[in-house]
Amino acid sequence: MAAEEENDVVELEESITKEKTTKKKKISISKTQDDLMVFLAGIKGISEVMKKRLHKVLGSQGITDPRGIKTHTLKQLMELPGVSENTAKLLLEEVESNQGKLFLSLDEREQIEVKRKKIMTGSLELDELIGGGIPTGTFVELYGSPQSGKTQICYTISANCLLPKEFGGLEAGVIWLDTEGSFNTQRLKQIISYYEYTHGIKNVKTNRFMVANTRTLAQVELALKEAGSIIPKNRVKLMIIDSLMDPFRAEYGGLGELAVRQKHLNKLLHMLMRLAEAYDIAVVYTNQVMANPDPFATAMDKVMPTGGFILGHASDIRIWLRRATSKIRNQHDAPNARRALITDCGWLPQNECHFSLGPFGVCDVDQEANHIKLAGELGVLFESVSEGEETEAKTEFATLD
Ligand SMILES: Nc1ncnc2c1ncn2[C@@H]1O[C@H](COP(=O)(O)OP(=O)(O)OP(=O)(O)O)[C@@H](O)[C@H]1O
Ligand SMILES: [Mg+2]
Structure with missing residues (x-):
């Protein structure tokens, strides 16, 4: 081959490789075009350079989805590096207009x-008591004395949220903030195994479950920030905080600090509200009880949940859990029967029901004996968790495995 021809071939090969790499590059750009990038591209009034910068800055805050912008207030967005008031306003306006109309008719609202x-x-x-199960987008508070069933309800709803849709689950992710260090991996796996066994499900996708050890308020806030990127990735529909007030009680003591504590609680609840609204998540938190200082309190009000009015206003459904009376326990052969009373809800009456805590989590009172029998038969499969055995969750989010 002549030298000239040889040069041409080399040039051609080079140009083909160049074209291939450019094509590759183009493909890889379009592949990385996430929802946030597409959203930013549609905003008028922000330069292209600024959009790229915003993508990076928002990403560093765990916002990988336009809905994540809604979890920030105008002030919080303005605190991000290089984000002016005008840009922050444009971001929020665009997110709101993407959500559709502000005012809805009664029928439109009903559809939602x-x-x-x-x-x-x-x-x-229990499902019937709360109108067919725990609805997404709502704040549910479970309060009661120790062993009243708060954490067991959290385990069982977590398992049900993970279940495939054809078995009544949501096939969605769960985020669990463990503020008391009491989360037990084996207990949740035991309940999941029961559903796998009874429904014949091969594998419940447990990798959508994430737990974080959040013993301090700083860790809770950090976890909520990180949750912003986990929620869209794992399609999270349930967030559990067990328990909400424990870190507040540990970090704020005495009447002198009450006002500051309540201000802090309010701030945290608003962070949660924005997450719940932006991603349509059910937020379920447990709470302890305290003696009502009111000397004229009725029998029903003798104990009250901690957290004061701030928490009371935030909870959409407040449920008081107690041990069932011996009459109910004997009548149903259910020594572990519990009572659940709706003490406050804007759309449900103050009704009560009974449920039980069995080897497979929450069940109906008339099922407790059956569950114990089944657990005995399948003893090896559902090896009981020895008392006090705890699996520590990591400070950062960790999967069940
Ligand atoms: N493996 C199991 N098999 C059967 N019942 C169990 C099992 N594990 C827990 N329970 C039942 O659950 C009860 C504890 O309930 P739970 O953990 O929900 O308490 P809690 O209301 O969260 O209390 P605390 O305020 O101490 O956290 C036990 O007393 C027992 O009746
Ligand atoms: Mg508990």
């Missing part, structure tokens, strides 16, 4: 509420 998914509790009676 009907579409809300419901998480089953494991007990048909």
Whole structure:
């Protein structure tokens, strides 16, 4: 081959390789075009350079989805590096206009509420009490004395949220903030195994479950920030905080600090509200009880949940959990029967129901004996968790495995 021809071939080969790499590059750019990039591209009034910078800055805050912008206030957005008031306003306006109309008719609003998914509790009676399960987009407070069943409800709704849709689950992710260090991996796996066994499900996708050890308020806030990127990735529909007030009680003591504590609680609840609204998540938190200082309190008000009015206003459904009376326990052969009373809800009456805590989590009272029998038969499969055995969750989010 002549030298000239040889040069041409080399040039051609080079140009083909160049074209290939450019094509490759183009493909890889379009592949990385996430929802946030597409969203930013559609905003008028922000330069292209600024959009690229915004993508990076928002990403560093765990915002990988336009809905994540809604979890920030105008002030919080303005605190991000290089984000002016005008840019922050444009971002929020665009996010709101993407969500559709601000005002809705009664029928339109009803359509949204009907579409809300419901998480089953494991007990048909308890589901019925709260209108068919725990609806996404709501704040549910479970309060009661130790062993009243708060954490067991959290385990069972977590398992039900992970279950495939054809088995009544949401096939969605769960985020669990463990503020008391009491989360037990084996207990959740035991309940999941029960559903796998009874429904014949091969594998429940447990990798959508994430737990973080958040013993301090700083860790809770950090976890909520990190949750912003986990929620869209794992399609999270349930967030559990067990328990909400524990870190507040540990970090703020005495009446002198009450006002500051309540201000802090309010701030945290608003962070949660923005997450719940932006991603349509059910937020379920447990709470302890304290003696009511009011000397004229009725029998029903003798104990009250901690957290004061701030928490009371935030909770959409407040449920008081107690041990069932001996009459109910004997009548149903259910020594572990519990009572659940709705003490405050804007759309549900103050009704009560009974449920049980069995080897497979929450169940109906008439099922407790059956569950114990089944657990005995399948003893090896559902090896009981020895008392006090705890699996520490990591400070950062960790999967079940
Ligand atoms: N493996 C199991 N098999 C059967 N029942 C269990 C099992 N594990 C827990 N329970 C039941 O759950 C009860 C504890 O309930 P739970 O953990 O929900 O308490 P809690 O309300 O969260 O209390 P605390 O305020 O101490 O956290 C036990 O007393 C027992 O009745
Ligand atoms: Mg508990």
